[in-house]
Amino acid sequence: MLCSSVKLRACTLPRRVRVPTGNHFVRSIASLKKTPLYPLHVARGAKIVPFAGFEMPLQYKGMSVGDSHRWTRQHAGLFDVSHMVQWFVRGENATAFLESITPSSLQELKPMHSTLSVFTNETGGIVDDTIISKHDDKTYYIVTNAACADKDTENLSKNLNKWTKGGVTIDRIEGRALIALQGPEAVAALAKLAVTFDFPSLKFGKSAYIDVLGANCLVSRSGYTGEDGVEMSVPADDSMKIAETLLADSRVQPIGLGARDSLRLEAGMCLYGNDIDDTTSPVEGSLSWVIGKRRRSEGNFVGSSRILKELMGGPSRRRVGFLVQGAPAREGSAVEVDGVNVGRVTSGCPSPSLGKNIAMGYVRTGLHKVGTRVHINVRNKLRPAEVVKMPFVQTHYHK
Template sequence: MSASIKSRILPSVMKRANSSSSALKHTPLYDLHVNAGATIVPFAGFSMPLQYKDQTISASHRWTREHSGLFDVSHMVQWFIRGENATAYLESITPSSLKELAPFHSTLSAFTNEQGGIIDDTIIAKHDDNTYYVVTNAACSVKDEANLKSHLENWKGVELERVQDRALIAIQGPETATVIQSLAPSNDFSALKFGQSAYVDFKGIRCLVSRGGYTGEDGFEISVPADASIDFAQSILANKNVRPIGLGARDTLRLEAGMCLYGSDIDDTTSPVEGSLSWIVGKRRREENNFIGSSRILKEIKEGASRRRVGFIIENAPARHGSIIEVDGVQVGNITSGCPSPSLSKNIAMGYVTTGFHKTGTSVHVKVRNKLQPATVVRMPFVPSKYYR
């Protein structure tokens, strides 16, 4: 199974590279990856670990589900947005209800364009009414910055800071809370719920800790000073229950969790409604109808979209991005992500189908290597989420 997974993960990882190998950037943890025997690949302009020596992608995946895995996500872009109009500014370019967020609570959101498409998906954490911490995708770095700056002129006093001197480390899995608690015993991490964040000192290192992640497991994402990041990561990896995990398992884990990969599952043409993300559009925002792209998005919420993102179990052979979905010989959609599931020992995928074929239990066929394979529409996530709420 691991060879089959690798053959499907590697092309999608390589597809996300946007620079020549000579121009690839390194995260602050790059030397740690090399010393750990990582297979390094280009991803979103960075040299990133795909997997580590003596660990197949499947083994890394299962380790994270059963124990705890450390992921370098420092390629993601961290921002601080400050100012008395920061809330109004962010609400003008996203459909989320940010006024209602409590301090140090967060929400999944999206930057939308005039056509109602998704420029990028993002996590927005409110520290106070005038301060937000925002994390965006590395592959969208250039267009995100252009988008954010293009709207600043409309909002007096809003300041945009792109954080340059911090790493971002994700620790995921059922044993993660115990591991993190041992590193900062004076803090009570049981009080930090999914979607909440706090500043925490780890042996004198000031970190921003957010409870959440991209695997469906309980976990934390930790923003740490770049110059302390390798020592910090090594202190985590000193625990026998933690292993470093690369992009390969990160992709299979997020797919089992039903989470989107920008550029594959959602893009500039996809609306939140099509992407089954209508819930990020706040109730008040629907009533106010004053965010970019609201005309299309609110119409689709009311009347329905022409296509929907759904999950599939596929028999016989795993599908990959671009595979055609058919019903009675007629194309009704395409697969956007797919792999053999290490947790379920089944072939899973997500993709878009014409509305009407999106209902759970619908039978379709997916073309894999020019052969039609039976498939069934199923609910996501494929593996139940274990967030700490």
């Protein structure tokens, strides 16, 4: 079907196919949605908080955020990420369309492989960060942030409406839950539920359709913690059974938003709305690696003028990591050198793995080098800090 309509359809995957913090907390409890796993959260005594328009678990009874964090690093944590938005982009011109709104080299991406990417705007800022999985040259599966759902829909609609070559349809996937299983014992726990699949062959960044307890699941070896693990798109009707069966394994515990945030920060990963936003370019955000070599020479994507200029001459600021002495720096804390404001913190917390205070944020170019000494204003007291390399802890991806 050739289509360049602005209408974004809702769809489900046919079963026969083999194939916390910051701006994201919603202040009002009105009209909050529930994920398919909401009954599980309540049954396990979760502290429920509003997040990106959903009622989501912050932490679970009997486990602190620190306990949950360390459990995931040592064993396996089950995260409900069903609030994220799942899409299919299809058609004979799907690759060309996506390359027009992202800087990634999707032509070169192999089937059933994925890449982190960003949607860019006309000024070179980041509309949203996203995972793009290529199923074949005409089919892409995309996951975007829940807090950006309306903005992403508008952005995709706008760009599809301007697309003159046809051959593209965009479907928002409904009726699916999204479960992340993360940690060194995560894949072993999942393998008990899908005994016929060869999990060692599923390397980081690859995906496959796998039968899990009779349900057709799209399983991607990826995650938001820096640990080995998977993210699974599962039929909503099967999600409770799959989650509860996984949690019956002594190696698996449910983990909420609190530990998810500290885990991703230790892994040096951005939270959209805090660490990157509409004004941040991929170069400023230390995401230049998502810009493909061919794309740098072609420059035929939205916002390329600013982005290519910054690639050549450097941006005015850069995202960096900090180790902070004394007290943890939080979002918005000013970064100073000799009494002059040179940047700000965008995320920060005590690191359960390191026993130190970590943060990320932006500083002027020239002050971004590892070892640079700064001070961070924490509750009107200057705390010594040092620019350090990210990730803060070693990653353990299955490559």
